[in-house]
Amino acid sequence: MAEPLFYVDRSEILAGRIEEARERMRDLAAFVAEREPQIIAYRFYLDEPSSTMSVVAVHPDAASMELHLEIGGPKFREFGALIRMRSIDVYGQPSAAVVDRLREKAGYLGGASVTFHTLQAGFSRLDRA
Numbered sequence: 001m002a003e004p005l006f007y008v009d010r011s012e013i014l015a016g017r018i019e020e021a022r023e024r025m026r027d028l029a030a031f032v033a034e035r036e037p038q039i040i041a042y043r044f045y046l047d048e049p050s051s052t053m054s055v056v057a058v059h060p061d062a063a064s065m066e067l068h069l070e071i072g073g074p075k076f077r078e079f080g081a082l083i084r085m086r087s088i089d090v091y092g093q094p095s096a097a098v099v100d101r102l103r104e105k106a107g108y109l110g111g112a113s114v115t116f117h118t119l120q121a122g123f124s125r126l127d128r129a
Helices: 018-035 062-077 096-108
Strands: 005-013 041-046 052-059 083-091 113-117
Touching: 005 062, 018 041, 018 062, 052 062, 062 096, 083 096, 096 113
Parallel strands: 083 113
Antiparallel strands: 005 052, 005 083, 041 052
């Protein structure tokens, strides 16, 4: 059985760019919802002062994340003038292609650190109806 991947990134929103960032968040969320039905969850969050954006995604497997990075790549680049990405964390076993693409994404969005976390124990109830 394929294992899910959990993705979290955090970015600083550049001064004076919050409204544009909010617009891009809504646009990207709608784009992904329309084109990637396999994604379990895809959400954008802002901290209380609206200075940090976090993206949380749950993929059913590494193939889903590969597809997401392929389809969404041009849309992610649209955030380049609005944010400085600080970190990407992936929980689960990504493919080599995912690892490469995430490092590339981190580079063009501000040089974020990319950290991969290996499951040690636990369970998911993601397949419940």
